[in-house]
Amino acid sequence: MTHKDSTPGKTPMETHPPGGTAAPHEQLKIVIVGHVDHGKSTFVGRLFHDTGSLPDGKLEQLQKAAERRGVPFEWANLMDALQSERDQNITIDTAQIWFQTPKRQYVIIDAPGHKEFLKNMITGAANAEAALLLIDAHEGVQENSRRHGYLLNLLGIRQVAVLVNKMDLENYSEARFNQIETEYRQWLDTVGITPKVFIPIAAKHGDNIASISARMPWWHGPTVLATLDDFKVSDPPINQPLRFPIQDVYRFDERRILAGRIEAGSIKVGDRLVFSPTNKVSTVKSIERWNAPATESAAAGESVGITLTEQIFVERGVIAALETAPPYELTRFKARVFWLGKKPLARKKKYKLKLTTQEVECEVDSIEKVIDASTLATVSRSHNELFVGRHEVGDLTLRTRKPLAFDTLNDIVPTGRFVIVDGLDVSGGGIIAEDNYPRRTHDGHTKSDNIYWSHGKVTVAQREARNGQQGRVLWLTGLSGSGKSTIATELERQLFNQGRHVYVLDGDIARHGLCSDLGFSHEDRKENIRRIGEVARLFADSGVICITAFISPYRSDRDLVRKILPRDRFVEVYVNAPVQVCEKRDPKGLYAKARSGQIKEFTGVSAPYEAPPAPDIELRTDKLTVAESVAAIMEYLALQGADSEVSI
Amino acid sequence: MDYLSKLENQSIYILREAFAKFENLAMLWSIGKDSTVLLWLARKAFFGHVPFPLVHVDTTYKIPSMIEYRDRLCKEWNLQLVVGKNEEVLKSGATFPNGKATRVECCGTLKKDALKQVLDQHHFTGVIVGVRRDEEPTRAKERYFSPRDKNMEWNVEDQPPELWDQFKTDYEKGAHIRIHPLLHWTELNVWEYIERENIPVTPLYFANAKNERYRSLGCFPCTFPIHSTARTVPEIIEELRNTKVPERSGRAQDKESEDAFEKLRRDGYM
Numbered sequence: 058m059t060h061k062d063s064t065p066g067k068t069p070m071e072t073h074p075p076g077g078t079a080a081p082h083e084q085l086k087i088v089i090v091g092h093v094d095h096g097k098s099t100f101v102g103r104l105f106h107d108t109g110s111l112p113d114g115k116l117e118q119l120q121k122a123a124e125r126r127g128v129p130f131e132w133a134n135l136m137d138a139l140q141s142e143r144d145q146n147i148t149i150d151t152a153q154i155w156f157q158t159p160k161r162q163y164v165i166i167d168a169p170g171h172k173e174f175l176k177n178m179i180t181g182a183a184n185a186e187a188a189l190l191l192i193d194a195h196e197g198v199q200e201n202s203r204r205h206g207y208l209l210n211l212l213g214i215r216q217v218a219v220l221v222n223k224m225d226l227e228n229y230s231e232a233r234f235n236q237i238e239t240e241y242r243q244w245l246d247t248v249g250i251t252p253k254v255f256i257p258i259a260a261k262h263g264d265n266i267a268s269i270s271a272r273m274p275w276w277h278g279p280t281v282l283a284t285l286d287d288f289k290v291s292d293p294p295i296n297q298p299l300r301f302p303i304q305d306v307y308r309f310d311e312r313r314i315l316a317g318r319i320e321a322g323s324i325k326v327g328d329r330l331v332f333s334p335t336n337k338v339s340t341v342k343s344i345e346r347w348n349a350p351a352t353e354s355a356a357a358g359e360s361v362g363i364t365l366t367e368q369i370f371v372e373r374g375v376i377a378a379l380e381t382a383p384p385y386e387l388t389r390f391k392a393r394v395f396w397l398g399k400k401p402l403a404r405k406k407k408y409k410l411k412l413t414t415q416e417v418e419c420e421v422d423s424i425e426k427v428i429d430a431s432t433l434a435t436v437s438r439s440h441n442e443l444f445v446g447r448h449e450v451g452d453l454t455l456r457t458r459k460p461l462a463f464d465t466l467n468d469i470v471p472t473g474r475f476v477i478v479d480g481l482d483v484s485g486g487g488i489i490a491e492d493n494y495p496r497r498t499h500d501g502h503t504k505s506d507n508i509y510w511s512h513g514k515v516t517v518a519q520r521e522a523r524n525g526q527q528g529r530v531l532w533l534t535g536l537s538g539s540g541k542s543t544i545a546t547e548l549e550r551q552l553f554n555q556g557r558h559v560y561v562l563d564g565d566i567a568r569h570g571l572c573s574d575l576g577f578s579h580e581d582r583k584e585n586i587r588r589i590g591e592v593a594r595l596f597a598d599s600g601v602i603c604i605t606a607f608i609s610p611y612r613s614d615r616d617l618v619r620k621i622l623p624r625d626r627f628v629e630v631y632v633n634a635p636v637q638v639c640e641k642r643d644p645k646g647l648y649a650k651a652r653s654g655q656i657k658e659f660t661g662v663s664a665p666y667e668a669p670p671a672p673d674i675e676l677r678t679d680k681l682t683v684a685e686s687v688a689a690i691m692e693y694l695a696l697q698g699a700d701s702e703v704s705i
Numbered sequence: 706m707d708y709l710s711k712l713e714n715q716s717i718y719i720l721r722e723a724f725a726k727f728e729n730l731a732m733l734w735s736i737g738k739d740s741t742v743l744l745w746l747a748r749k750a751f752f753g754h755v756p757f758p759l760v761h762v763d764t765t766y767k768i769p770s771m772i773e774y775r776d777r778l779c780k781e782w783n784l785q786l787v788v789g790k791n792e793e794v795l796k797s798g799a800t801f802p803n804g805k806a807t808r809v810e811c812c813g814t815l816k817k818d819a820l821k822q823v824l825d826q827h828h829f830t831g832v833i834v835g836v837r838r839d840e841e842p843t844r845a846k847e848r849y850f851s852p853r854d855k856n857m858e859w860n861v862e863d864q865p866p867e868l869w870d871q872f873k874t875d876y877e878k879g880a881h882i883r884i885h886p887l888l889h890w891t892e893l894n895v896w897e898y899i900e901r902e903n904i905p906v907t908p909l910y911f912a913n914a915k916n917e918r919y920r921s922l923g924c925f926p927c928t929f930p931i932h933s934t935a936r937t938v939p940e941i942i943e944e945l946r947n948t949k950v951p952e953r954s955g956r957a958q959d960k961e962s963e964d965a966f967e968k969l970r971r972d973g974y975m
């Protein structure tokens with residue numbers, strides 16, 4: 058680089074503000090975590106001292122206070138501002154303090170290491186972009202060294218450096234340092250963190266904090282200070298699909314402004330937006346800000362407002378996205394949750410879930426696994442009870458009462474995580490896991506609101522996973538009076554009580570509505586069964602167990618229905634009783650009418666019944682009771698579902 | 706995005722959350738630089754409007770030009786002002802300037818109790834306050850949404866978790882919530898923002914002919930100016946970049962005892 062100014066009028070590449078310290082142009086938030094008593098607050102105090110960042114008189118004030126109380130001076134007292142913290146020599150709550158290097162301004166977030174105050178550690182760490190993990194060289198890797206490592210990953214912190222502290226207690230031994238590095242690196246690897254560096258320090262004496270220590274000549278790595286400057290400031294996710302959660306709708310003047318912060322991507326005037334989960338669509342008319350230059354666009358991280366060309370009903374909680382890349386909108390998803398609540402997270406309890414500005418009631422659908430974050434071991438409970446206890450982590454499926462708009466954490470971070478409120482308290486946080494979620498996609502040619510369904514983006518398998526059952530048609534065929542309706546309704550009751558989605562299509566119901574235009578001729582009977590078959594197929598397709606109870610006397614008609622359904626989804630149940638028995642029962646008095654000629658073409662009397670040659674189930678109702686008949690079907694269904702993860 | 710814009714966007718987000726979540730919301734306006742920046746941020750958040758009343762706790766010992774400045778901005782910015790005063794104590798004369806109370810007791814009655822009275826009277830359930838973490842170590846432990854019980858007490862040992870910009874917004878009846886949208890700003894950031902946005906501040910912050918200026922404003926018997934030659938906002942910024950003197954060094958009530966400020970704050974002081 059030449060100092061000669063060869064080009065007249067050229068602006069110098071580097072400029073400095075006149076006099077004094079250069080103004081830093083960026084800020085980085087760093088959290089200090091690790092096990093209790095491993096020296097986090099002491100480290101922060103020393104870092105401030107060694108970088109000349111302590112305010113005038115602060116050191117003297119702390120020294121005097123210690124003297125007055127007759128206790129040794131502690132660097133930690135800089136951060137442990139609460140009287141109760143000083144009394145116990147322990148950090149209770151997270152605190153933040155600022156300092157700067159020539160490169161940038163730092164916010165140092167001190168987090169408590171005691172397990173009891175994990176919610177305060179989470180509060181501190183969730184706001185950070187990078188972390189320093191402290192380990193006591195003497196005590197080595199402890200419970201919360203491991204737990205905090207695990208939680209950093211869960212909280213999305215990828216930039217981590219490990220400080221092996223109190224090296225003075227281990228005679229500044231390189232071997233001890235290497236031993237701890239090997240052990241802890243392995244753990245971090247297991248939980249998905251690759252630390253930038255391990256640094257041996259003695260916070261109390263300032264070794265390797267702001268300058269390289271003469272007491273560890275074997276150390277050729279960086280100081281803590283140099284490591285800090287090596288971290289990167291994270292920027293909001295601008296290059297991702299737009300996610301603009303609406304915080305509020307304002308009508309302070311003639312404008313109707315949708316206010317919110319863009320969480321991902323960018324937005325510009327003219328963009329077609331879809332609002333999830335309501336699926337309303339409109340176009341951006343303007344981007345609104347106050348006392349700022351007017352622009353045609355805005356990007357992630359900005360708290361702005363927009364107005365729309367077409368006025369649609371939008372309220373707090375919906376997420377605006379581009380029509381081409383909307384979020385998922387579902388009521389069921391998989392998540393990993395860390396629990397901080399005093400009462401455990403359990404099934405059959407109602408919680409409130411908050412994801413960006415959405416709030417929905419939710420329940421735990423199932424708990425797959427509960428782990429101890431400090432060992433990764435599955436938590437075992439007496440009586441096989443399933444719940445996520447305080448400070449534990451659970452892999453579970455959540456079900457919301459209303460559809461939730463979300464992304465998986467891997468796709469878009471701000472819309473891939475949530476908190477759970479138990480009663481009045483935020484009691485846990487979670488991240489949304491990958492799964493085979495159906496995606497609603499937009500098709501420019503279709504103006505239907507039902508694109509979610511009509512385009513078939515939801516597969517049968519997805520529906521079955523949601524419903525926890527396979528859609529089926531249980532086709533009951535047999536003479537009038539053989540017991541079809543009786544069995545059908547009892548079977549429906551039992552399946553319903555098991556939590557199944559089940560519905561009975563009965564001949565009488567169909568005859569009064571769907572097929573009210575049809576009579577009893579051969580052609581009309583055929584059309585009647587075709588229609589019933591199509592309706593039953595729709596039920597099965599949507600994941601419901603549909604029970605039909607029709608005489609359906611013709612084999613060809615039944616085969617027609619069998620053909621429109623997948624092979625194992627049509628179950629033919631022959632409800633078989635001799636015509637004499639049926640005629641004796643004659644619950645509706647139809648046989649009598651047929652015999653007297655009042656009813657023409659009555660099956661079994663004046664029209665044929667073609668018995669199924671190979672029914673899936675045959676019930677001899679002249680020999681079986683209703684209960685026995687139903688039990689036989691239930692048993693058949695259980696056997697059919699046995700080799701499938703999703704039973705009936 | 707530059708860091709001042711990051712701070713601004715975060716504060717606007719919090720202000721809008723508060724407005725969406727609380728029916729009876731008010732903002733404390735001490736007339737100082739912080740709460741004036743907060744007021745400016747509210748106008749940003751609500752597109753030029755301030756959709757809630759401002760509460761000024763008047764101890765009657767405020768520096769007179771602060772009141773003039775207050776009334777001028779109220780008119781220019783179309784603000785709704787509610788003034789809280791502890792008339793009873795003022796009448797009885799049990800104040801520090803009268804020699805009938807310690808500094809801390811005086812803050813307790815004229816500020817804290819007066820605040821409680823005005824909150825009760827107007828049934829405010831959410832109060833927006835311009836405190837910052839870097840001002841003072843107990844404020845460093847604050848939450849953005851910080852609950853206070855019926856007696857305004859702060860349970861500092863058991864604060865709600867705050868993560869991913871999800872705040873505690875569900876409360877028992879009778880509790881109220883302090884909302885702190887400026888918590889993540891430093892004194893320097895505040896001045897940098899005043900410069901960027903050209904926000905009017907009271908002239909007390911600028912050095913006078915005697916080369917004295919106020920760095921933190923309060924009641925005149927307990928607030929002392931510092932030596933300074935900073936007569937403009939850029940000069941103040943330059944001074945702050947190089948100083949190591951704490952901001953509240955001119956505030957006498959903080960120094961009564963080691964935990965004087967903590968005690969005040971636990972009991973409901975701002």
